[in-house]
Amino acid sequence: MNPKTAFLCVAVALVFNNCRTEPRRGPAASLPVAAPAAVTHPETGIALPPNYRETFTNYLSLDRVQNHDQIIRLFANDIAMQGPNERNELPFGSVIVAEVYKARVDGEGDIEVSSLGRRIRGPMALLAVMERGEHLGKGYREGLRNGHWDFAAFTPGGEIAGKDLNSCRACHSPLQATDHLFSLDHLSRK
Numbered sequence: 001m002n003p004k005t006a007f008l009c010v011a012v013a014l015v016f017n018n019c020r021t022e023p024r025r026g027p028a029a030s031l032p033v034a035a036p037a038a039v040t041h042p043e044t045g046i047a048l049p050p051n052y053r054e055t056f057t058n059y060l061s062l063d064r065v066q067n068h069d070q071i072i073r074l075f076a077n078d079i080a081m082q083g084p085n086e087r088n089e090l091p092f093g094s095v096i097v098a099e100v101y102k103a104r105v106d107g108e109g110d111i112e113v114s115s116l117g118r119r120i121r122g123p124m125a126l127l128a129v130m131e132r133g134e135h136l137g138k139g140y141r142e143g144l145r146n147g148h149w150d151f152a153a154f155t156p157g158g159e160i161a162g163k164d165l166n167s168c169r170a171c172h173s174p175l176q177a178t179d180h181l182f183s184l185d186h187l188s189r190k
């Protein structure tokens with residue numbers, strides 16, 4: 001823009017407030033964007049909390065103990081972070097999100113480890129969610145019962161992953177002393 005045009009522009013802008021060198025954006029661009037609706041699992045109605053990365057606490061990250069080629073990162077909401085009561089149960093409303101990752105493999109297909117002897121995170125494979133609620137977890141037969149907990153699984157993109165959650169229930173069910181959680185002892189700010 002030469003100085004003469006610039007001067008004209010300022011003058012016009014002062015009068016009409018519309019002298020722009022960039023195209024004016026449509027009104028839609030300035031409207032607030034609606035928060036994405038939470039995806040809920042069709043079997044249990046348990047949702048993937050949309051902002052768990054910002055609002056939950058990453059209370060534990062480790063090489064998975066029963067899966068030699070995976071890594072897990074665990075996030076708990078503030079209710080779960082209050083920790084267990086005297087019966088060793090978390091409060092209703094507790095939600096835990098587990099990010100499951102494939103471990104990185106080398107050219108031979110062997111699991112790589114860092115100089116710390118730990119696996120190295122590859123791509124995310126699954127988002128596994130557990131929620132504890134007064135009305136959750138009822139009506140399952142022995143061996144699939146997990147107290148008031150129930151489960152959901154999502155793809156890394158937030159879609160429903162696998163509709164059958166009985167494998168989750170069967171593996172967590174025997175852990176009665178720790179409220180059906182493997183990581184209960186890590187859930188406390190105290």
Ligand code: HEC
Binds near residue numbers: 167168
């Ligand atoms: C064969 C056993 C097994 C199965 C099946 C399984 N889990 Fe787990 N889960 C574990 C173990 C072990 C941990 C502890 C962390 C680790 O080493 O992976 C865990 C941890 C979790 C946690 C963190 C809370 C806790 O218990 O410590 C969540 C949430 C979870 N699993 C959800 C799921 C969901 C959802 C499914 C089904 C899609 C599932 N799990 C299936 C064994 C299992």
